[in-house]
Amino acid sequence: MPKPKKRGGSNNRWVKKPKPQKQQETQREELTVQWYPGHMAKTRRMIQENLRLVDLVVEILDARIPVSSRNPDLDALVEGKPRLVLLNRADQADPALNQRWSEFFRQRGCSVLQTDCKSGAGVKAFSGVVKAILKEQMEKWQEKGMLGRPVRVMVVGVPNVGKSTFINRVANRKSAVAQNRPGVTRGKQWVNVDEGLDLLDTPGILWPKFEDKTVGLHLAFTGAVKDTVVDIETLALHLMRLLARRYPAALKERYRLEIPDEFDAWSLVEQAGRNRGFLISGGEVDTERMSRVLLEEFRSGKLGRFTLELPPERREELL
Numbered sequence: 001m002p003k004p005k006k007r008g009g010s011n012n013r014w015v016k017k018p019k020p021q022k023q024q025e026t027q028r029e030e031l032t033v034q035w036y037p038g039h040m041a042k043t044r045r046m047i048q049e050n051l052r053l054v055d056l057v058v059e060i061l062d063a064r065i066p067v068s069s070r071n072p073d074l075d076a077l078v079e080g081k082p083r084l085v086l087l088n089r090a091d092q093a094d095p096a097l098n099q100r101w102s103e104f105f106r107q108r109g110c111s112v113l114q115t116d117c118k119s120g121a122g123v124k125a126f127s128g129v130v131k132a133i134l135k136e137q138m139e140k141w142q143e144k145g146m147l148g149r150p151v152r153v154m155v156v157g158v159p160n161v162g163k164s165t166f167i168n169r170v171a172n173r174k175s176a177v178a179q180n181r182p183g184v185t186r187g188k189q190w191v192n193v194d195e196g197l198d199l200l201d202t203p204g205i206l207w208p209k210f211e212d213k214t215v216g217l218h219l220a221f222t223g224a225v226k227d228t229v230v231d232i233e234t235l236a237l238h239l240m241r242l243l244a245r246r247y248p249a250a251l252k253e254r255y256r257l258e259i260p261d262e263f264d265a266w267s268l269v270e271q272a273g274r275n276r277g278f279l280i281s282g283g284e285v286d287t288e289r290m291s292r293v294l295l296e297e298f299r300s301g302k303l304g305r306f307t308l309e310l311p312p313e314r315r316e317e318l319l
């Protein structure tokens with residue numbers, strides 16, 4: 001088994017460097033993901049400062065990882081503000097689990113919407129839901145004669161979850177820059193939807209330390225963490241292991257993998273690379289290329305629709 005080649009993320013002090021040795025289940029490489037650059041701490045302060053200007057906070061979660069994409073600091077950060085949870089990227093997540101997650105949040109008294117901002121599905125319901133949440137407050141405004149006061153909404157979430165795309169969908173125009181990589185939005189931006197609604201776009205934020213390593217991994221799988229701060233081959237190894245346990249049929253179909261009951265995740269990466277014809281001199285598999293392809297095909301949805309986390313009572317099963 002060849003040694004993993006190039007290793008990324010060399011200059012990030014938060015990343016524990018994996019040992020340069022064969023990647024096997026028995027010598028599993030640890031990968032500790034951390035990414036909390038200065039602009040996230042700055043955004044945190046900006047969110048706090050702007051809170052008094054808004055009537056409601058939209059918390060956008062990634063439907064594929066509703067636990068890991070929930071900022072544990074958010075409750076303290078937006079204390080008391082009415083909140084709406086969006087399960088975005090619903091088109092990339094397991095449909096049955098989208099339903100279960102929506103029920104989970106509803107049972108806990110949260111308003112929740114499933115959205116696919118790529119196609120716009122689910123977005124139409126947004127303004128009605130906001131009005132329903134703010135009904136009493138809006139009636140008070142009317143009593144006070146504050147006619148025409150627009151509803152102001154702040155949109156928050158982890159990097160790359162789709163905040164700017166969501167805002168563009170609601171506004172029906174490309175006001176906010178949206179791209180498929182984390183850390184695109186760098187400052188606050190108000191977007192006026194119509195005379196009744198203003199949306200505030202914010203840069204994606206994470207938090208200083210992931211208490212659970214799985215959280216960091218899941219955020220890195222989905223593209224909420226910059227790829228340059230993690231080792232791509234180690235990340236792919238972990239993703240391969242998780243998918244081989246949970247969604248083996250998708251791997252079998254896309255990469256023609258044979259997955260035994262007792263499998264070695266790194267061998268599966270190699271097997272997939274070989275089947276794809278990713279070879280380098282001497283017939284070795286280009287595992288770095290295969291690792292990038294696996295992550296890209298998972299993130300783009302080419303591999304299928306996956307939800308990596310179940311509602312909490314059964315979450316242990318997936319970790």
Ligand SMILES: Nc1nc2c(ncn2[C@@H]2O[C@H](COP(=O)(O)OP(=O)(O)OP(=O)(O)O)[C@@H](O)[C@H]2O)c(=O)[nH]1
Nearest residue numbers: 089117160161162163164165178179183184185204
């Ligand atoms: N498939 C799918 N892709 C989406 C969805 N929402 C957003 N995207 C894509 O995700 C990528 C990131 O979207 P952005 O809107 O830039 O994400 P963001 O949360 O503003 O990211 P930052 O500003 O970096 O924090 C873009 O390529 C979008 O097209 C969705 O519901 N489904």
Ligand SMILES: [Mg+2]
Nearest residue numbers: 163164184185
């Ligand atoms: Mg953005």
